[in-house]
Amino acid sequence: MSGPRIDPSLYRERDVVPIRRALLSVSDKTGLLELGRALADAGVEIVSTGSTAAQLLEAGVPVTEVAAVTGFPESLDGRVKTLHPSVHGGLLADLRLEDHERQLDDLGIRPFELAIVNLYPFAQTVAAGAPAGEVIEQIDIGGPAMVRAAAKNHANVAIVVSPDGYGEIRDALASGGTTLEQRRRLAAAAFAHTAAYDRQVADWMAGETGQADRVLRVEATLSAPLRYGENSHQRAALYTFAEGRGIAQAEQLSGKEMSYNNYVDADAAVRAAYDFERPAVAIIKHANPCGIAVASAKAVDPIASAHIRAHECDPVSAFGGVIAANRTVTLGMAEQVADVFTEVLVAPDFEDDALAVLRRKKNLRILRLPADYRREIREFRQISGGVLLQTADSFDQGVNSAQSDSSAWRLVSGEEVDAATRADLEFAWRACRAVKSNAILLADAGASVGVGMGQVNRVDSCHLAVNRAGARAQGAVAASDAFFPFADGLDVLLQAGVRAVVQPGGSVRDDEVIEAARRAGVPMYFTGERHFYH
Structure with missing residues (x-):
């Protein structure tokens, strides 16, 4: 079965689309009231559902409830709210086509130019250890349908699935509407959103049915392109896991941009230093230690002690190495590091005086690990x-x-x-x-x-x-x-x-x-x- 075929010559060009009517249905209420007020102030009619409508109305934002649009009340404990032609017709009508515009008039359906929709907190409910019955109720049906409908029809409708996108919608209100390029980009993010949501549901169901190990899914987001890979002719980039708390999420405080090899060595260094509960330092070269040490028992400055003892293992190889510490870098350690050419220094934190000394080394890459650093379990x-x-x-x-x-x-x-x-x-x-x-x-x-x-x-x-x-x-x-x-x-x-x-x-x-x-x-x-x- 295939979709409808339409003669391309029938399409009318449409770039900037003014926002006159918006559909709002969100589980994450972050920024909702500010956006609602901006829409209302711009004269946009807001159609909304359930708790979203209730919160807006309580704040004095005028709202048309979905039931008034569909002519049917929310039913089945909220399982059925938006699955209706009056909603989906308004989302899917391609107003580049005169015939679609005529059909909306005949049916008495008004189009939407904006949909603000995010989905039930399924993953959070699973993570909280909720029983299966509660998890099932967090499988969103109407939400994904609305998101996909609006995203498919991005020629006419802007779809926003995260509060992160509310700012550009306020800007669009001020500039006369959303652009085609903007709507296309938002649609891509929306399809990624529903795909990730469906994967979460599928993975949970696989676990419930004893099939969790049958499919391996790894999802990461582009964080930064890198100049090159292990060698200058290889392309490379850094991608990060959403829940990651490792070297990929470290904050760079100073120095040149990180390279592919810098990341590999820094990860190996952190892995080595964090194997110890006592203050420890690891110095890595080409993913191998050229020195690992813990602080001497009577050291006044334990992390500086660990560093100098690690360095003394192989000072020749330590030149141009990568250093990781499992404690805050002190001024004493910083002064020692400053005397040796080092590519990267990574630690959970740095004393202010230590950071001032280290920043004098313009090429030294200084990384601060996330406060909740943890290594991957697989x-x-x-x-x-x-x-x-x-x-x-x-x-x-x-x-x-x-x-x-x-x-x-x-x-x-x-x-x-x-x-x-x-x-x-x-x-x-x-x-x-x-x-x-x-x-x-x-x-x-x-x-x-x-x-x-x-x-x-x-x-x-x-x-x-x-x-x-x-x-x-x-x-x-x-x-x-x-x-x-x-x-x-x-x-x-x-x-x-x-x-x-x-x-x-x-x-x-x-x-x-x-x-x-x-x-x-x-x-x-x-x-x-x-x-x-x-």
Whole structure:
């Protein structure tokens, strides 16, 4: 079945459409009275429904109730109000056609030039945990019908679905009407609005019928075009999730515009720093840590302490890096950062004096995280022809979270370690999660001293970590994100003088690896879980 076919030569051009009659039916009453008064003052007849009409009338705004237009009262507890030819004829009549204009006259229907409609709060009702019966009543029927009718007929009718659009309607009243370009843009937003609403309903129904996992829907809104992607010949843009509270929603306080790579590294840095409850700083280069540390126990300025200790892990690599802190940046930390070329600094907040120091670095991008920052609980990765989905690897509380302390670890060689060594092992295990696999991290006193990352075999990662640590490897602890398949990688660490090791275990050659640690007299713990990060 197809729609009607009309000879294009019959259309009359219509750009600016004066607003003489408006239909108002909104659940979100924000700005309603101000808009109603503006319409009334401009001589616009307002037709309205239910609580919208009641609120306008109470405020002294003249309103024609829908029942007076349709000749039928609202019925079935409000389920039927606007589903009537007198409403939809006025919304759908294409007045570019003389025949439509004649039919309206014959039927005694007056056209609308404006519809202000938004829909029942379905998503909010679901989020509030309402029972199914209440949720069902928030499935809007008449609202979407009116929105779609007006949007289809945007040649003649302006449709507004959000209070954000009320300002331009007031401007249109003053300028003589809405333009075709404006109505076309509003129509596009309206169709997106009803599509999103229908998706919310469909997703809820899928959950109610045990089919929630059958379809994956990801919706994001363009936030900003980026100059380019990972390389200058690649196009890129930032899109944000409506409920997102992460690096994409961070407020930029100073510096050059963010790049694609800046966002990737900043997200990795925040992810690493926020793995710790104590004041912590992570310095990232190409999505890998070149230093992670928590504050020393007796530090007067904890976040400055965490930063200088993270920087000391690998000062060469920290040049041109991205820094994240999980506490407010102090003047002390700012002065340290100002001495090193840094691309991005992101934190939950900044002291005024610290911000003044940092802003002197004109190219330094300074980002403030949302006050209610939270990481995503699921992760997507595109592959050719599809998308992979997984729950995020984190140390937060939850069913899919990693062990947050060492209570469940199993000692497989050596003697139980003292409290300081255990604390270092716990730190290394957390910090290791932020390192690309194969990952080896050496730590001492709550700070990384050597990192080996992204190698195709674990032995090379061990060599990298030891080489970067240099003399600091002696007496450090070591963490491995996955098991040692052979003893050779562990031997590199043992020969460098590490004092304790933590790793997942689970290799078919665990006995060989354990024996190597026993011969060296080095305590080694198995966590029973791994932290691959590709």
